[in-house]
Amino acid sequence: MPIFPSDEWxxxxxAKINTNEKYADAASDWEGDFLFIIEDDSSKKPVASIYLxxxxxxxxxxxxxxxxxxxQAAFSYIGPYRNWIRLIKREIDPIQGxxxxxxxxxxxxxxxxxxxxxxxxxxxxxxxVETEFK
Amino acid sequence: xxxxxxFRIPEIVYGEDSLSYLESTxxxxxxxxxxxxxxxTDFPDLVMNNLPDASSSMLFSDIGEEPAFDEMTKSIExxxxxxxxxxxxxxxxxxxxxxKVIAFTYANPARQIYDLTPLEHLGIREKVSIIAIPxxxxxxSECSWAAVVSESDGLTKRKMExxxxxxxxxxxxxxxxxxxxxxLKQTVSTAVDAIVHAIEAYTSQWRNPYSDxxxxxxxxxxxxxxxxxxxxxxxxxFRNNVHIGASMAGSAFSNSQIGLAHAMGHALGSxxxxxxxxxxxxxxxxxxxxxxxxxxxxxxxxxxxxxADARKKDLYGTIRxxxxxxxxxxTIGECGIDASAxxxxxxxxxxxxxxxxGSLTNARESDSDSxxxxxxxxRGI
Ligand SMILES: [Fe+2]
Numbered sequence: 001m002p003i004f005p006s007d008e009w010x011x012x013x014x015a016k017i018n019t020n021e022k023y024a025d026a027a028s029d030w031e032g033d034f035l036f037i038i039e040d041d042s043s044k045k046p047v048a049s050i051y052l053x054x055x056x057x058x059x060x061x062x063x064x065x066x067x068x069x070x071x072q073a074a075f076s077y078i079g080p081y082r083n084w085i086r087l088i089k090r091e092i093d094p095i096q097g098x099x100x101x102x103x104x105x106x107x108x109x110x111x112x113x114x115x116x117x118x119x120x121x122x123x124x125x126x127x128x129v130e131t132e133f134k
Numbered sequence: 135x136x137x138x139x140x141f142r143i144p145e146i147v148y149g150e151d152s153l154s155y156l157e158s159t160x161x162x163x164x165x166x167x168x169x170x171x172x173x174x175t176d177f178p179d180l181v182m183n184n185l186p187d188a189s190s191s192m193l194f195s196d197i198g199e200e201p202a203f204d205e206m207t208k209s210i211e212x213x214x215x216x217x218x219x220x221x222x223x224x225x226x227x228x229x230x231x232x233x234k235v236i237a238f239t240y241a242n243p244a245r246q247i248y249d250l251t252p253l254e255h256l257g258i259r260e261k262v263s264i265i266a267i268p269x270x271x272x273x274x275s276e277c278s279w280a281a282v283v284s285e286s287d288g289l290t291k292r293k294m295e296x297x298x299x300x301x302x303x304x305x306x307x308x309x310x311x312x313x314x315x316x317x318l319k320q321t322v323s324t325a326v327d328a329i330v331h332a333i334e335a336y337t338s339q340w341r342n343p344y345s346d347x348x349x350x351x352x353x354x355x356x357x358x359x360x361x362x363x364x365x366x367x368x369x370x371x372f373r374n375n376v377h378i379g380a381s382m383a384g385s386a387f388s389n390s391q392i393g394l395a396h397a398m399g400h401a402l403g404s405x406x407x408x409x410x411x412x413x414x415x416x417x418x419x420x421x422x423x424x425x426x427x428x429x430x431x432x433x434x435x436x437x438x439x440x441x442a443d444a445r446k447k448d449l450y451g452t453i454r455x456x457x458x459x460x461x462x463x464x465t466i467g468e469c470g471i472d473a474s475a476x477x478x479x480x481x482x483x484x485x486x487x488x489x490x491x492g493s494l495t496n497a498r499e500s501d502s503d504s505x506x507x508x509x510x511x512x513r514g515i
Contacts, residue, residue: 025501026488092137095494096340099252100138110248113294114489 001132004088005038005048007064009129014052014062016128023125024057027118031055032111034122035073039080047081054122075107077123085133087123094123141344142299143277143385144266148308148378150370153267155307156184161220161263164191165213167233168224170198172269177312181224181267192216197225197232200284200293200403203247206232207239214240223266223303224312226324227273227410230266231281234301237262247283250296258300266303269312271377272324272411274331274384276306282400290482293400295491302388308381310374318364318461321376323411325360326462328352328380330414333422333436333453334393335386337429337497345390348382353439355379360460361441394421394500397490398509404486405479406471415462416469420511421496422450428498465514473513483509 002008017023036050051063051071065071077094079087083102086092095116097103105112112119147155164185168178173195182191194209213236221240223233238250241261250256266276275281279302283294316324335341336349359375366372398421399414426433426448433449444459446452454464463469466476487493487505
């Protein structure tokens with residue numbers, strides 16, 4: 001079982017995105033990359049991130065990055081490790097997570113508003129990866 | 135287990151003579167936002183006569199149907215010069231949503247409309263308060279932190295659903311004097327809107343004990359009185375029940391979200407000219423059928439809230455019977471929309487519905503196929 005977050009986890013996650021019909025349906029004309037940023041529970045400093053190159057309902061590539069590798073993307077979804085665990089277990093709804101301050105979402109709002117369904121499906125797909133936590 | 139969540143509502147002043155509350159507010163510079171039709175009535179004077187002594191007011195009444203951002207904010211410079219400390223929204227959903235957008239722009243000159251989101255602090259409440267006085271009984275905007283703004287990119291018209299807790303009105307004044315002479319068509323379409331708010335709030339994926347309580351009481355008040363209002367429009371007691379019920383339904387959906395009927399109703403309203411309440415009411419019966427497998431018990435509970443003589447075998451039958459009785463259209467033909475024009479817009483309608491956040495919190499998961507199939511069921515052929 002891959003550990004979250006890791007290279008193996010991202011590989012499996014990308015494979016799951018690419019077989020998720022709900023995501024493909026919701027993101028059929030989406031163009032733009034996404035960055036998941038995982039913060040340390042106490043210091044709130046970024047400790048790792050996951051970069052996703054998304055295009056027309058598919059993920060063209062994903063990359064696991066440790067904190068030393070800075071990467072920019074059109075959209076970032078940011079939260080502490082403990083909340084990522086709850087999100088992947090689907091104990092937190094990805095949109096409610098933002099509204100209650102457990103996650104932050106950054107990016108051009110004009111676009112995200114129209115693709116909330118795609119963003120939700122994207123995050124929900126993480127639940128399909130059998131995951132081990134640190 | 136219940137997770138962290140909120141229940142936010144304005145201070146609510148209700149009942150006959152509740153308008154006189156205005157005299158006691160701490161504000162002194164009032165911007166009154168209303169639409170062109172209401173500007174021709176005595177409502178603005180009624181409001182002005184109730185303002186505190188030694189206060190000043192400015193009237194902005196140049197708002198039409200389904201306003202876009204530019205129309206809502208075209209007098210923003212004059213408004214800035216006047217420097218209000220309170221915005222009074224006097225009207226239906228479009229007026230109240232316009233007042234919210236004006237408050238946002240007034241406090242945030244450099245921001246774009248898309249920045250009206252719950253993700254950032256916008257400093258609106260530090261700058262200005264909003265008092266909402268609804269003149270219809272249905273939209274619930276006086277109790278919600280959402281605003282619908284029409285938008286067109288040249289190709290597609292959209293109804294943007296914007297939200298921020300900072301645009302929740304500070305106070306809602308529910309004075310029945312403003313709805314006593316509401317015309318029949320608007321009485322029905324706005325009441326249907328409120329009924330749909332309550333049903334969608336009660337079955338939303340984000341439902342919670344507070345919104346549940348508001349939704350059920352709202353349904354009881356509205357379904358128990360709307361037929362009497364239609365028969366006896368000047369009866370203030372029945373009007374008051376529907377008026378209060380509509381604001382309860384608004385506070386229910388504002389805190390638990392809407393569902394597919396609103397996603398699809400907004401899509402329909404973007405493509406065709408139709409009253410919002412008729413649009414959401416058109417779809418709700420078929421959506422109830424679609425959702426039934428996911429929330430059978432909740433629908434049974436809702437059915438049992440309808441007046442005994444209107445209850446049919448299930449909620450689907452009950453709502454169709456009730457809607458027919460009060461004059462809510464059940465097919466697009468009855469809404470005055472041509473079936474072939476409707477079909478030619480099908481893919482746009484599906485796409486817009488998919489984009490709407492209402493489709494995400496609906497009782498049952500949906501996709502473009504399920505939305506298309508519900509869309510086609512209301513053709514009436
Ligand atoms: Fe509505």
